[in-house]
Amino acid sequence: MMHISILLISLLGMVFIAAVFAFVVLNSGPRDEDYGGISTRGYIIRRWWMIGLCAAGVLVSVWSLIPFPLQASSAESPRIIQAVGRQWSWELASNSVEAGEPVRFRVTSQDVNHGFAIYGPDDKIVAQTQAMPGYFNDLDVTFEHAGKYRVLCLEYCGVAHHAMVTEIAVTEKH
Amino acid sequence: MTTTELGYATPEAQRAPVVKLYLGIGLLVFAGLMLVGVLMRAAQGAAMLTLAPDVFYQLMTLHGAGMVGTAGLAALAVNWYFLSQHVQLNPKIFLATLLLSLVAVAMIVGSILLGHFAAAWTFLYPLPAFSLGQWSKGAALTFVGGLLLLGVAFLLVYLDMGVAIVRRYGSIARALGLPMLFGREPIDATHSPTVVASAMVLIVNVAGIAVGAIVLIMTMLHLIYPALAPDALLMKNLIFFFGHVFINATIYSAVIAVYEILPLYARRPWRVSRPFLAAWLAVTLMVLAVYPHHLLMDFAMPPWMAIMGQIVSYASGIPVLVMTAFGGLMLVYRSGIRWDAASSLLVLSLFGWAAGIIPAVIDGMIHVNLVMHNTLWVPGHFHFYLLLGVLPMVLGFASYLCANGQQGRTGLVAVAVYATGGTLLCLSFLVSGALSVPRRFAVHEESWQWLGNVGALSGGIVLIGTLMIALPILQKLPRARLASTGIGARA
Numbered sequence: 001m002m003h004i005s006i007l008l009i010s011l012l013g014m015v016f017i018a019a020v021f022a023f024v025v026l027n028s029g030p031r032d033e034d035y036g037g038i039s040t041r042g043y044i045i046r047r048w049w050m051i052g053l054c055a056a057g058v059l060v061s062v063w064s065l066i067p068f069p070l071q072a073s074s075a076e077s078p079r080i081i082q083a084v085g086r087q088w089s090w091e092l093a094s095n096s097v098e099a100g101e102p103v104r105f106r107v108t109s110q111d112v113n114h115g116f117a118i119y120g121p122d123d124k125i126v127a128q129t130q131a132m133p134g135y136f137n138d139l140d141v142t143f144e145h146a147g148k149y150r151v152l153c154l155e156y157c158g159v160a161h162h163a164m165v166t167e168i169a170v171t172e173k174h
Numbered sequence: 175m176t177t178t179e180l181g182y183a184t185p186e187a188q189r190a191p192v193v194k195l196y197l198g199i200g201l202l203v204f205a206g207l208m209l210v211g212v213l214m215r216a217a218q219g220a221a222m223l224t225l226a227p228d229v230f231y232q233l234m235t236l237h238g239a240g241m242v243g244t245a246g247l248a249a250l251a252v253n254w255y256f257l258s259q260h261v262q263l264n265p266k267i268f269l270a271t272l273l274l275s276l277v278a279v280a281m282i283v284g285s286i287l288l289g290h291f292a293a294a295w296t297f298l299y300p301l302p303a304f305s306l307g308q309w310s311k312g313a314a315l316t317f318v319g320g321l322l323l324l325g326v327a328f329l330l331v332y333l334d335m336g337v338a339i340v341r342r343y344g345s346i347a348r349a350l351g352l353p354m355l356f357g358r359e360p361i362d363a364t365h366s367p368t369v370v371a372s373a374m375v376l377i378v379n380v381a382g383i384a385v386g387a388i389v390l391i392m393t394m395l396h397l398i399y400p401a402l403a404p405d406a407l408l409m410k411n412l413i414f415f416f417g418h419v420f421i422n423a424t425i426y427s428a429v430i431a432v433y434e435i436l437p438l439y440a441r442r443p444w445r446v447s448r449p450f451l452a453a454w455l456a457v458t459l460m461v462l463a464v465y466p467h468h469l470l471m472d473f474a475m476p477p478w479m480a481i482m483g484q485i486v487s488y489a490s491g492i493p494v495l496v497m498t499a500f501g502g503l504m505l506v507y508r509s510g511i512r513w514d515a516a517s518s519l520l521v522l523s524l525f526g527w528a529a530g531i532i533p534a535v536i537d538g539m540i541h542v543n544l545v546m547h548n549t550l551w552v553p554g555h556f557h558f559y560l561l562l563g564v565l566p567m568v569l570g571f572a573s574y575l576c577a578n579g580q581q582g583r584t585g586l587v588a589v590a591v592y593a594t595g596g597t598l599l600c601l602s603f604l605v606s607g608a609l610s611v612p613r614r615f616a617v618h619e620e621s622w623q624w625l626g627n628v629g630a631l632s633g634g635i636v637l638i639g640t641l642m643i644a645l646p647i648l649q650k651l652p653r654a655r656l657a658s659t660g661i662g663a664r665a
């Protein structure tokens with residue numbers, strides 16, 4: 001599950017940083033007057049730490065950016081569904097989709113910025129894009145499972161922002 | 175301090191009073207706005223308290239604008255205090271900035287509480303003009319005008335700081351250490367890290383506030399002449415550039431407290447070096463270039479900007495993790511440091527900053543942003559920066575100045591309480607984000623509410639810790655003789 005792995009990876013990183021801090025705090029005494037010696041060793045660790053971070057950065061960037069994640073899906077002629085946000089409701093050209101059918105939501109807004117986020121039957125975000133006045137953002141989604149999906153607004157848009165919800169019924173493939 | 179140093183420095187008697195005023199007001203406001211935060215989390219938990227959505231969104235706007243502004247002012251006080259050791263600053267201008275800011279605060283608070291303005295502190299265009307009856311045009315204009323006045327107040331003191339820096343160092347670039355970095359001048363070990371950080375903050379924040387002023391004026395014009403409607407994506411770019419730079423400048427200002435005070439505790443120097451200068455030049459450029467990571471879900475943006483946003487987002491964490499956090503840890507390791515309220519707050523602040531980078535960098539990845547953008551993951555990472563980074567820097571500074579850090583055992587217990595509450599609060603946000611709980615929702619679904627309650631309780635613990643640290647400081651503050659010399663050996 002993507003959401004939980006993101007959380008676990010972050011927690012792992014933070015625990016690592018906490019452990020390094022704890023190690024240093026627990027070893028803050030007794031005083032070693034030879035700071036020159038400590039910093040010489042520190043600089044060696046720092047260099048490898050820096051090289052490691054840079055290498056990890058290059059690897060993760062290449063792995064996560066190629067192919068470019070926001071590219072339109074390769075599906076030929078996906079079904080296009082217009083999605084218009086306004087304070088405080090969604091208007092979808094169609095609220096029913098078939099599982100496995102490539103869909104392209106063409107998202108815009110009539111008034112202020114909204115966020116078009118699709119929540120799965122398990123109440124986790126599947127994908128999202130911004131709904132902006134004057135722009136159309138194309139969001140490609142292929143619903144894998146049948147069930148009740150919901151669209152929530154994820155860009156604060158005023159007093160009923162949290163109530164700006166609509167449903168998408170995903171039916172089994174014929 | 176050498177005689178030339180003294181010749182440039184602001185006279186000691188002039189430095190303290192205004193800084194005390196900033197700190198006194200800042201600590202009180204922080205505590206008040208924390209309470210607002212706790213109320214919001216409790217309302218999301220729905221067990222202890224319910225708030226009508228319009229009230230919730232007003233409080234949200236108040237908490238956001240208030241915390242950002244107060245963090246800015248408190249971090250400015252840290253920056254001004256230590257920079258004034260190196261250059262001649264004008265305390266009257268510094269005071270004028272505070273007074274203007276207070277007028278701005280009155281406008282902002284009034285527009286929210288009396289005018290019911292609730293378009294969030296980011297005033298995302300064109301929302302201020304589309305309240306659907308919740309607030310008037312006048313309330314929106316007052317809020318936006320208040321932010322503009324706050325910006326003017328900052329620019330005023332930055333002008334004084336810039337002129338003073340140029341007078342002593344010749345140019346901002348030289349204060350940033352560029353001639354030393356590029357080998358045109360030898361490394362001067364007496365060049366203060368404070369001056370380097372101040373130069374960086376000046377460069378980025380003047381740019382940030384200038385862009386902020388432009389977008390605020392455009393918003394005002396749009397409110398007055400609705401036909402004059404600027405492009406929404408352009409406005410979004412300007413707002414996030416301004417917001418990102420301004421809030422980042424708070425941490426790069428406040429970290430000066432760590433550079434100045436931690437070495438006194440560790441009895442070891444924090445000197446400039448070529449890697450140090452390179453790191454600060456890098457963050458200067460990256461803080462200006464990274465804001466597109468806020469716009470990853472705006473598919474209308476050119477792809478190269480999204481790619482740059484992701485890469486710079488990762489890269490901008492490296493100088494912190496490699497230079498500042500690591501440097502601080504090296505200073506502390508086997509130093510025989512005296513652990514008191516001030517020193518532990520400063521080390522906590524480095525931890526909060528470093529740890530907060532991880533969820534930030536991960537969310538800066540386009541793949542992750544598709545499912546985490548505008549969830550509570552986002553407040554999760556920035557509360558690490560602000561609540562466990564900037565604020566402990568400010569509190570550590572205040573504790574050191576007023577009490578020489580010596581707040582006894584209560585001081586250490588207070589820091590432990592604060593750190594525990596803060597970490598739990600941040601985790602409650604991050605877990606919420608991983609469960610796709612949206613940010614900025616007045617009403618939470620039942621399955622999300624337990625996290626709101628955990629958050630409210632954690633926030634309550636933070637508030638208790640803050641009061642335990644801040645109340646003794648506030649008591650001593652009026653009569654405190656600000657510490658300007660080193661820390662004694664371990665007690």
Ligand SMILES: [Cu+2]
Nearest residue numbers: 153155157161
């Ligand atoms: Cu909304």
